[in-house]
Amino acid sequence: MPARSLILAACLAAAAPALAAGNTEPDRVARWEQLAGLIFGDGVEIAPTETAVTLDAPKRAQDSALVPITVRSTPDAGVTALGLVVDENPGPVAAQVRFGPAGDPRELGLRVRIDGYTNVHAVATTADGSLVGNAVFVKGAGGCSAPITVSDAEAMAGMGEMRMKFGADAPEGAGRATLMVRHPNFNGMQMNQLTRLYTPPRYVTDIEVTRGEALVFAMASDISLATDPVIDFLYRADGPPAPFTVTVTDSKGERWSQEFAAPEMTN
Amino acid sequence: MAPSSRPFPTTRRDALLGGVCLCCLPGLARGSASLDEVSPGVFIRRGPDAEATPANAGGIANIGFVIGRDAVLVTDPGGSLADGAWLRAEIRARTQRPVRHVVISHVHPDHAFGAGAFLGDAPEFIGHAALPAAFAARGDYYRARLAELLGPENAGPVVAPTRTVGPDDAIVDLGDRRLRLHAHPTAHTTCDLSMLDAGAGLLLPADLLFVGRIPSLDGSLSGWLAELDALAALAAPRAVPGHGPALVDPAPAIADLRRYLTTLRDDVRAAIAAGRPIAATIETAAAAERGRWALFDDYHGRNVTQAYKELEWE
Numbered sequence: 254m255p256a257r258s259l260i261l262a263a264c265l266a267a268a269a270p271a272l273a274a275g276n277t278e279p280d281r282v283a284r285w286e287q288l289a290g291l292i293f294g295d296g297v298e299i300a301p302t303e304t305a306v307t308l309d310a311p312k313r314a315q316d317s318a319l320v321p322i323t324v325r326s327t328p329d330a331g332v333t334a335l336g337l338v339v340d341e342n343p344g345p346v347a348a349q350v351r352f353g354p355a356g357d358p359r360e361l362g363l364r365v366r367i368d369g370y371t372n373v374h375a376v377a378t379t380a381d382g383s384l385v386g387n388a389v390f391v392k393g394a395g396g397c398s399a400p401i402t403v404s405d406a407e408a409m410a411g412m413g414e415m416r417m418k419f420g421a422d423a424p425e426g427a428g429r430a431t432l433m434v435r436h437p438n439f440n441g442m443q444m445n446q447l448t449r450l451y452t453p454p455r456y457v458t459d460i461e462v463t464r465g466e467a468l469v470f471a472m473a474s475d476i477s478l479a480t481d482p483v484i485d486f487l488y489r490a491d492g493p494p495a496p497f498t499v500t501v502t503d504s505k506g507e508r509w510s511q512e513f514a515a516p517e518m519t520n
Numbered sequence: 521m522a523p524s525s526r527p528f529p530t531t532r533r534d535a536l537l538g539g540v541c542l543c544c545l546p547g548l549a550r551g552s553a554s555l556d557e558v559s560p561g562v563f564i565r566r567g568p569d570a571e572a573t574p575a576n577a578g579g580i581a582n583i584g585f586v587i588g589r590d591a592v593l594v595t596d597p598g599g600s601l602a603d604g605a606w607l608r609a610e611i612r613a614r615t616q617r618p619v620r621h622v623v624i625s626h627v628h629p630d631h632a633f634g635a636g637a638f639l640g641d642a643p644e645f646i647g648h649a650a651l652p653a654a655f656a657a658r659g660d661y662y663r664a665r666l667a668e669l670l671g672p673e674n675a676g677p678v679v680a681p682t683r684t685v686g687p688d689d690a691i692v693d694l695g696d697r698r699l700r701l702h703a704h705p706t707a708h709t710t711c712d713l714s715m716l717d718a719g720a721g722l723l724l725p726a727d728l729l730f731v732g733r734i735p736s737l738d739g740s741l742s743g744w745l746a747e748l749d750a751l752a753a754l755a756a757p758r759a760v761p762g763h764g765p766a767l768v769d770p771a772p773a774i775a776d777l778r779r780y781l782t783t784l785r786d787d788v789r790a791a792i793a794a795g796r797p798i799a800a801t802i803e804t805a806a807a808a809e810r811g812r813w814a815l816f817d818d819y820h821g822r823n824v825t826q827a828y829k830e831l832e833w834e
Contacts, residue, residue: 311799315821319829321798362797395571395665397628397736398822403650403657403710416833420795433832481829485797 276341281372284340285388289376292336292346299376299386305330306377306387313392314367317400319479320391322347323362324375331380332358339477341371344440347477353468355492357427361470362485365477366400366440367393401440402480408437413509415499419516420485427487428516432462434483434501434509440476457482459502464488464515465495553579555610558760558767559720561587561697563614565607566766569733569814572599572630574670579603581630581727582762585611586717588694591620594643595715595724596762598634600666601676605637619643621692623701624681625726625762626709627654628738629662635679646692647681648703648711655680685713704728707744708735716754723756723770731764731773734780734813737823741785741830748778780809788827789834798828 289299309323326332335358337347347365352358358377365373370393376386393400402408414435423429434457441454456476462469469488488497497513555563564584572578578599585607586593592611598604611619619641624632626648632655635645659678666675683690686703693699697719704712708727715724727735728747737744752774759770787805796804802821810816 309799315802316825319798319825394822397630397738399658399661401657401661403654407706407710418795422795435833481833483829483832 276370281340285372285374288338288340288345289374289386292338293376293384297384299384302385302387305379305385306332306335306375308373308375308387308389310373310389310391312390314394314398317367317393317398318402319364320367320393321362321364322373323360323485325360326358326377328359330377330385332377333380334378335361336374336376337363337365338374338376339365339367339371340374342366342368342477344476346475348472348474350470350472351468352470353463355464355467355489356462356469357424357487357489359424359427360485360487362431362483364479364483366479367391368400369393402437408439408480411435412437413501413507415501415509415511415513417497417499417513423487423490426490428490429485429487430497432460432484432486432499433481434460434499435481436501436503438476438478438480438482455503455505457501457503459500460484461500462486463498465493467493469497553606555584556766558584559717559722559758562717562720562722562760563587563610564760564766565610567599567630567763569763571815571818572666572669577602577606577674578630578633578666578670579606580763581628582760582764582766583607583631583634584760584766585619586694586697586699587611587615587617588697590617590695592617593621593623593692593694593699594619594638595623596625596631596634596726597622597638599630600633600670600674601636602670602674603637604634604676607634608637608641621646621694622679623647623692623713623715624651624679625714625724626712627651627658627662628709628727628736629666631726631762632679633662633666633676636676639677639679644683645679645681646683646685646690646701646713648713649684649686650703650711651681651684651713654709654711704747704750705743706739707747708737709739712739712747714751716756721757723751723754723759725751725759725761725770727762729759729761729764729768729770729773730777731761731768732814733763734816734819735777735823736819737781737784737826741781741827745778745781745785748774748781776812780806780813783809784823784827785831788824788831792828792832792834798825801828 306326314320335350338345339347372388374388416433418431420429436457438456439454457474461471500510502508553565555565558564567580567582583596583598598607620643622638622643622645624647655678685701690701700716702714712728783806791801802824805824
């Protein structure tokens with residue numbers, strides 16, 4: 254997964270100047286066609302859907318640095334993987350998530366950065382390997398709201414600290430959890446005003462959650478993920494009665510791992 | 521420098537305040553913007569409770585200058601190069617003394633981007649020790665957005681401080697008045713600088729104090745509440761907030777802001793404890809404050825988001 258995401262990032266970086274610019278609807282359509290080819294493969298068909306996969310996002314972002322997006326899919330879609338793309342961002346691929354046998358793809362919540370006005374696409378791989386996609390249009394906020402982390406010692410403090418919260422009101426057959434990871438997710442856009450050099454990016458590249466031997470989900474992510482990544486996810490209620498293990502890797506190759514006891518199922 | 525037991529002695533300047541004839545001063549009227557002499561030699565332009573637009577040239581913050589015996593201190597320089605150029609013209613309409621100090625109270629564009637208008641004066645540009653890092657992260661982004669709004673020629677450059685303050689206080693001496701600059705821990709932003717003119721009994725907290733206009737939280741909610749306590753403890757008779765009237769009695773103004781921030785904190789904490797997500801919390805947290813602040817709907821949702829991401833780690 255890291256190798257693939259690095260290759261993808263390199264492709265996107267190289268392709269960036271050639272990507273459709275501008276922010277009219279035809280520009281956005283053209284940009285998405287190019288992006289979809291780069292991310293999911295040239296000529297791969299992504300069938301539009303308004304039901305199998307849906308996105309819940311604010312029409313206008315309250316905070317460009319933290320825009321909550323929830324992707325839902327229907328059980329009969331049999332989603333095995335999900336890509337979340339913020340089209341106009343410098344690193345558009347916010348996350349690519351693969352669900353395992355202990356995971357439940359019906360709902361996934363992420364927090365992303367949004368730079369300007371953009372479509373946000375969710376593309377799901379279904380049981381038969383075909384792709385379906387849906388999108389929402391989000392207006393990034395202006396003014397003092399910047400999708401950029403201030404790179405200072407404070408932002409680095411506690412890097413790698415994790416929490417797991419277990420929630421109620423999960424859909425039938427599932428448990429609900431929220432994973433929180435302390436990480437500044439520097440996007441590498443901070444320029445030192447004296448040296449005119451950019452601070453190197455440092456961001457979370459991979460998050461893997463397993464339960465016992467079974468995968469809940471594995472996520473490859475990029476600079477579009479907000480500082481201190483928080484992931485709301487579902488897991489199968491009939492999964493192994495074992496603790497959750499979370500492993501987080503960042504772009505510097507640093508790795509953190511932690512175990513969380515699962516709550517008792519009371520029903 | 522600790523405040524003395526009598527931090528705000530009555531001075532001859534104070535006694536003269538009532539004798540200053542504002543209408544005799546030149547250059548007061550210029551378009552819709554004007555300057556109030558809030559204390560002898562201290563001129564403040566009240567920013568409108570509005571977002572930055574081409575019509576206001578980004579001039580939405582309270583900005584101004586202090587004319588001392590030897591030199592002029594500018595704080596803040598304004599919301600754009602155009603705003604800063606207007607401020608500089610207002611200074612030159614009143615005095616030919618040199619502009620030696622330009623204080624940039626924090627990183628936000630409505631306060632910082634006028635600094636370019638003063639480059640020709642070769643002043644020292646003063647900011648919080650954390651301001652260079654904040655400019656490094658966001659300066660180019662803010663400039664690009666401002667250029668989109670006002671045109672590149674009106675936006676202005678990012679001017680990094682040539683003198684930083686913190687953790688120790690700094691003194692700027694204008695000859696007949698000494699201003700104490702204090703670098704705050706993370707509060708409104710990561711780089712808030714306030715000034716105190718003890719002789720005049722005047723506190724200049726910049727955006728640590730919003731009056732009537734919804735505050736914007738871009739640092740730390742708990743940090744800001746702590747710094748409000750510190751500002752209140754100064755017991756300054758008068759203050760120039762970063763937004764709102766040019767001059768206020770600080771005690772009730774601080775109390776209003778504290779009420780908003782405290783309500784925000786308590787409601788967001790309760791939402792997190794109940795497992796309510798951010799989007800739903802935006803609709804409910806501190807909703808009772810809606811009628812009390814201008815631009816509430818433009819900033820409150822963002823404040824809730826900021827508070828949520830801070831408090832969920834408690």
